Amino acid sequence: MSVGTRFQTLIASIQVAQRELDDYAGHQRTLGRALKAEYAGAKVETIGSHARGSAIGGTSDVDLLVRLPLDAVRAANGRGALMSSSTVLAKVRERLKARYHATDVGKDGQAILVSFGNGTRDIDVVPAAFAGMIDVVALGAKRPVVLIPEGSGGWIKTAPAAHNDYLSRADAAAGGKFKYVAQLLRHWRRSRAMRIPMLTFHAELVLAHQGTCAAVTSYARLLADSFAVLARRGGRALQDPIGVSGWIPIASTERQAANVVAALEYAAKHAAKAVAFEAVGRLPNAYDQWAMVFNGQFPSR
Numbered sequence: 465m466s467v468g469t470r471f472q473t474l475i476a477s478i479q480v481a482q483r484e485l486d487d488y489a490g491h492q493r494t495l496g497r498a499l500k501a502e503y504a505g506a507k508v509e510t511i512g513s514h515a516r517g518s519a520i521g522g523t524s525d526v527d528l529l530v531r532l533p534l535d536a537v538r539a540a541n542g543r544g545a546l547m548s549s550s551t552v553l554a555k556v557r558e559r560l561k562a563r564y565h566a567t568d569v570g571k572d573g574q575a576i577l578v579s580f581g582n583g584t585r586d587i588d589v590v591p592a593a594f595a596g597m598i599d600v601v602a603l604g605a606k607r608p609v610v611l612i613p614e615g616s617g618g619w620i621k622t623a624p625a626a627h628n629d630y631l632s633r634a635d636a637a638a639g640g641k642f643k644y645v646a647q648l649l650r651h652w653r654r655s656r657a658m659r660i661p662m663l664t665f666h667a668e669l670v671l672a673h674q675g676t677c678a679a680v681t682s683y684a685r686l687l688a689d690s691f692a693v694l695a696r697r698g699g700r701a702l703q704d705p706i707g708v709s710g711w712i713p714i715a716s717t718e719r720q721a722a723n724v725v726a727a728l729e730y731a732a733k734h735a736a737k738a739v740a741f742e743a744v745g746r747l748p749n750a751y752d753q754w755a756m757v758f759n760g761q762f763p764s765r
Contacts, residue, residue: 465765471687479521491578506536509528511528516631516643518646518650520650526587528590530556530589532592549591549613549617550613550616553571556589567580574614597609600708620709641677642672645671646664649664649667649687660723688739694728734754735757738751751764
């Protein structure tokens with residue numbers, strides 16, 4: 465079996481199963497109805513990897529953005545100022561807990577974590593406030609901007625629809641391979657005993673901004689190039705290429721960023737060796753190197 469065939473086998477194996485998609489779709493519908501019943505005028509949309517087509521089976525939670533009406537996020541005496549995002553998270557969580565008595569409804573940093581299926585079908589509910597429209601030069605179109613919790617009481621700007629469009633353009637430029645490279649990075653991130661704490665949204669934006677996956681070549685070379693590009697950045701945050709979200713970090717903390725860089729350097733080294741071995745026909749050696757990249761979670765046949 466060629467290296468290319470093994471990558472195709474790996475990609476097929478990490479897709480989200482139809483049953484998983486159906487389960488999530490049902491939970492999304494019920495959650496959407498519950499949120500709209502609790503907040504008249506709320507708008508609910510799927511964001512994150514499931515919306516971008518880069519989710520993988522078994523580990524990619526669904527993210528739901530709920531754009532709340534302004535009176536639900538404004539402070540009572542703040543003359544239009546927003547409440548603390550921590551307060552908003554607590555209020556939305558309490559309303560969901562009242563509706564889902566038998567379901568674990570917790571907090572997950574910037575979101576409310578609703579655990580369906582005994583934790584096998586987690587959905588992150590991200591409360592948001594509308595913050596206007598932005599004319600995205602890179603897209604030649606206007607998209608909504610929202611404020612979401614930043615984790616310690618404040619709010620940060622983001623524009624999921626604009627980012628999705630930006631990454632979709634990168635996928636089109638790559639002939640549809642970009643989203644699969646993003647999936648391979650997600651698989652690599654979870655392949656270690658301790659999951660690599662890389663924020664894959666950062667990685668996707670870096671690769672899209674650099675045009676890393678636009679070359680007409682194999683998945684092996686695209687992934688090796690991706691590891692190299694990310695490793696060379698040394699963990700630096702990325703200035704949002706569409707000009708909405710400011711600096712986008714590679715990890716949540718500096719210590720995690722250092723761990724991510726070390727993992728990327730290791731992967732880049734062995735991926736480069738794998739590509740070099742494949743180029744001279746030493747396929748068993750190439751397979752061994754890819755097995756090292758993925759900690760043994762690479763097809764053996």
